Amino acid sequence: MSKRLQSKYKINRRLGENLWGRPKSPVNRRQYGPGQHGQSRRRKPSDFGTQLSAKQKLKGYYGNIGEKQFRKYYEEATRRRGDTGENLIELLERRLDAVVYRSKFVPTVFAARQFVNHGHVLVNGKRVNIPSYQLRDGDVVEVKQKSRELVLVLEAVSSAERDVPDYIDIEDNGLKATYLRGPKLADVPYPVQMEPNLVIEFYSR
Known part of the structure; x- marks a missing residue:
């Protein structure tokens, strides 16, 4: 079983967003990554970087789901009829x-x-x-x-x-x-913007 013991606030800091919209999140005070180089200027992310960030954000939101299990959700979403991104959100929301x-x-x-x-x-x-x-x-x-x-x-x-x-x-x-x-993406009350279409692009490369 993969380890998911890292603090939820560390996930927030790493991604630079208040994933769960909680008032105590350190991102509300420090909108930069943790560590020595957290405040250094960020380069514009590549397409791969943007897709990876979207995947990490969605995985992190649901309690930092392990990569193997998250990929299974993607594979199941592609097997189902309809929009794959919407299918992925529905599978996560059925947990x-x-x-x-x-x-x-x-x-x-x-x-x-x-x-x-x-x-x-x-x-x-x-x-x-x-x-x-x-x-x-x-x-x-x-x-x-x-x-x-x-x-x-x-x-x-x-x-x-x-x-x-x-x-x-x-x-x-x-x-x-x-x-x-099962909800659609627009029905889910995410505090931050989720982009399941980018997650699908990441796995379908």
């Missing part, structure tokens, strides 16, 4: 940890992965501890009864930092969500 994050059960996508791993989430009444589990339209995701009083959950549910998108229906005091449909 269980992404839906747990979108539903505001936890404050970050990293916390969502850990929350699922530790068995705090039910899908259609059954415990699922695989963060990459692909949800289907109509699946019901909820926080286990014993986990509903966790401070992490209570704070996230009451937070006004994010809104729940309209392809997820929330009920039961914010602790139960129904995944209504």
Whole structure:
């Protein structure tokens, strides 16, 4: 399993963007990369560099997904009918940890992965501890009864930092969500611009 232990804020600094739109992100104060040469003048990126950056941004947003798994999403997106970029976004948004994050059960996508791993989430009444589990339209995701009083959950549910998108229906005091449909790129509330078409170009070189 690939390591994803690096700080989410390091990902922000490296990419130079506040990926999750969080007020505490250091990019809000220092809009340059980390390290000794972070403030040096940046050259205009090549086409390859632009595509690579788009891929890193999308991978990073979903908790720094491993390259092998991310490539599998690309391959599945190309097999499906329709726009490959839109298909890629839909596959990422069908991940269980992404839906747990979108539903505001936890404050970050990293916390969502850990929350699922530790068995705090039910899908259609059954415990699922695989963060990459692909949800289907109509699946019901909820926080286990014993986990509903966790401070992490209570704070996230009451937070006004994010809104729940309209392809997820929330009920039961914010602790139960129904995944209504796979979204299009325009439906997903990314705080920064995502360019899945560049990611497709990167892999199809």
